[in-house]
Amino acid sequence: MAHEVRLDASPATAGSFGSGVGALVRAVVVLAAAAAILRVADAVPGLLSRTSRGVVRYATVADVERVTGRPLRVPAYYPATLEWPPSDLRVYLGQAASYWCRTRADGVFSFALATTPAGGASMARAVLPPSDVLQEAEATVNGRRVRVMRLRDADGALWQQAEWTGVAGVTIVRYRGTLEELMRMVSSLRE
Amino acid sequence: MIAYAGQAILHATIAALVLEALLRIWRVQDPGERLRLRWVVLLTPLLTAAYLVLVPGRSTDGFGVHWALLAGARWNALRLGPIGAASALTWLLIMLGAALYLRDAIPFLADRTGRQAPDDALPDAHPAVRRLRAHLGPLDGPGVARAVDVRVLDLDTPVLLCTGVDRPCIIASTAALDLLTDPELRAALAHEREHVDYRDPLAGWWLMAVRTLQCFNPAIQIVGRQAVVEIERRADLGAVGRGFGVPLAAAIARLGSASDCLTDLVDDERPASLPGRVQARAHRHALADRCERLIDAHVPARSGLSPWHIGLAAATVSVLLFFVV
Numbered sequence: 001m002a003h004e005v006r007l008d009a010s011p012a013t014a015g016s017f018g019s020g021v022g023a024l025v026r027a028v029v030v031l032a033a034a035a036a037i038l039r040v041a042d043a044v045p046g047l048l049s050r051t052s053r054g055v056v057r058y059a060t061v062a063d064v065e066r067v068t069g070r071p072l073r074v075p076a077y078y079p080a081t082l083e084w085p086p087s088d089l090r091v092y093l094g095q096a097a098s099y100w101c102r103t104r105a106d107g108v109f110s111f112a113l114a115t116t117p118a119g120g121a122s123m124a125r126a127v128l129p130p131s132d133v134l135q136e137a138e139a140t141v142n143g144r145r146v147r148v149m150r151l152r153d154a155d156g157a158l159w160q161q162a163e164w165t166g167v168a169g170v171t172i173v174r175y176r177g178t179l180e181e182l183m184r185m186v187s188s189l190r191e
Numbered sequence: 192m193i194a195y196a197g198q199a200i201l202h203a204t205i206a207a208l209v210l211e212a213l214l215r216i217w218r219v220q221d222p223g224e225r226l227r228l229r230w231v232v233l234l235t236p237l238l239t240a241a242y243l244v245l246v247p248g249r250s251t252d253g254f255g256v257h258w259a260l261l262a263g264a265r266w267n268a269l270r271l272g273p274i275g276a277a278s279a280l281t282w283l284l285i286m287l288g289a290a291l292y293l294r295d296a297i298p299f300l301a302d303r304t305g306r307q308a309p310d311d312a313l314p315d316a317h318p319a320v321r322r323l324r325a326h327l328g329p330l331d332g333p334g335v336a337r338a339v340d341v342r343v344l345d346l347d348t349p350v351l352l353c354t355g356v357d358r359p360c361i362i363a364s365t366a367a368l369d370l371l372t373d374p375e376l377r378a379a380l381a382h383e384r385e386h387v388d389y390r391d392p393l394a395g396w397w398l399m400a401v402r403t404l405q406c407f408n409p410a411i412q413i414v415g416r417q418a419v420v421e422i423e424r425r426a427d428l429g430a431v432g433r434g435f436g437v438p439l440a441a442a443i444a445r446l447g448s449a450s451d452c453l454t455d456l457v458d459d460e461r462p463a464s465l466p467g468r469v470q471a472r473a474h475r476h477a478l479a480d481r482c483e484r485l486i487d488a489h490v491p492a493r494s495g496l497s498p499w500h501i502g503l504a505a506a507t508v509s510v511l512l513f514f515v516v
Contacts, residue, residue, distance in 0.1 A: 020499060023217060023500055023503060024503060026217060027213065027504070030209060030216060030507065031209075031510065031511055033212075034208070034209050034212070034511055035260050038205070038260040038261040038511075038514075038515060039260050039261070041261055042260060042261040042262060042265060044266075045265050045267075045269050045276070046265065046268065048268075048269055049268040049269055051268055053256045053265070054252060055268075056267070056268065057268060093253060
């Protein structure tokens with residue numbers, strides 16, 4: 001019956017924590033490590049789906065119109081070389097929206113149209129592909145002041161872009177083709 | 192609703208992992224102290240639900256994009272057919288949580304509702320009752336908080352357990368008393384005595400209440416089971432501290448090998464299905480490990496876990512989870 005019981009030697013009062021400051025420092029280390037892991041976990045779906053934070057992809061035009069509460073605008077002049085319906089529909093924070101269309105011949109993304117609420121020009125960056133501005137100029141189309149740009153995308157392809165602010169908000173039309181066709185599309189778009 | 196359930200599961204999982212890290216980094220080994228920290232995890236999703244009311248701005252898309260460390264809904268960007276990955280995973284986890292809950296809740300409730308102190312207990316003068324009291328008496332030291340009520344039932348099934356929320360009571364059957372030698376019985380009673388002193392039957396009900404409120408949450412169900420293990424380990428160490436390690440291991444092994452045994456000393460074994468057989472094997476391993484620890488008679492020192500440390504752990508988890516939506 002006599003059996004030796006082994007008790008750990010450390011005193012109960014000091015304990016394994018050391019001082020209160022030591023416990024606090026360790027808790028902060030755990031907190032920081034956990035925050036870093038959570039941040040990585042948050043970035044994974046964006047990396048896999050190639051969308052930035054806050055961007056949600058939708059399957060249909062109707063879904064986007066329901067979420068944003070406004071109709072998607074389509075130019076009356078729409079080149080026959082482009083596919084319809086759009087291959088990609090994105091909404092940022094339920095406000096800025098864009099649709100991307102491919103060329104029928106090669107399936108490459110060649111057209112994107114983004115709209116944002118009033119004052120939301122910066123939101124458009126989240127729903128459009130990243131690109132570098134090569135050239136920029138001002139123009140007037142159907143009485144509206146339009147900023148026209150030449151861009152280079154991440155793959156090195158050249159795009160033409162027109163951007164203007166109307167009563168409803170900002171509109172950006174981006175086309176991987178000639179400037180003439182872009183301007184025809186822009187002039188056919190109603191506010 | 193599904194979004195709230197998903198967030199609660201995410202919160203409980205993160206809280207469980209963070210608290211597990213704190214248990215290790217703070218080197219908390221005493222089961223009583225570990226149990227207190229496990230309660231932080233169990234209550235966390237209930238408390239963080241208050242964020243929904245207190246900080247409504249936290250539920251906006253803007254918070255998710257600009258402030259959140261992790262927005263679970265972002266995983267819906269990955270589609271599994273018509274449904275987003277986060278939603279699909281939430282549904283799967285809800286089903287897992289419900290299965291884990293029912294697996295423990297059904298036997299718990301069936302067991303507890305049948306555990307009323309019986310009226311047909313043997314009289315005090317019966318030799319079996321006298322033997323039980325003779326072994327229990329020496330466990331009442333000078334600092335004993337309460338006298339322990341005992342009941343002995345004339346049953347062929349081995350029964351040895353502690354029950355009673357209000358007035359904890361040790362119930363034993365003549366079959367269990369016949370099965371155990373005197374040192375084993377004394378050790379088993381020392382274990383049950385610890386349950387009485389800590390009012391563990393009441394803690395068991397509290398645990399089941401919290402698990403019921405979060406019956407969809409698998410992380411809570413797992414931590415709930417961990418808490419039960421800590422409760423048993425605390426009772427084991429109490430007996431080991433009195434020098435009953437080896438006979439308690441022998442009692443556990445003996446009761447564990449008896450068929451239809453009803454005791455909180457040994458967890459149920461359910462080998463009916465293939466998962467049941469896997470579970471039975473894990474159960475046997477766990478039983479062997481437990482007996483080895485008892486024989487080893489190692490009692491970890493208390494770390495000196497104070498309310499300040501509990502508060503620090505709770506604050507750490509709360510701050511982190513504020514930024515998880």
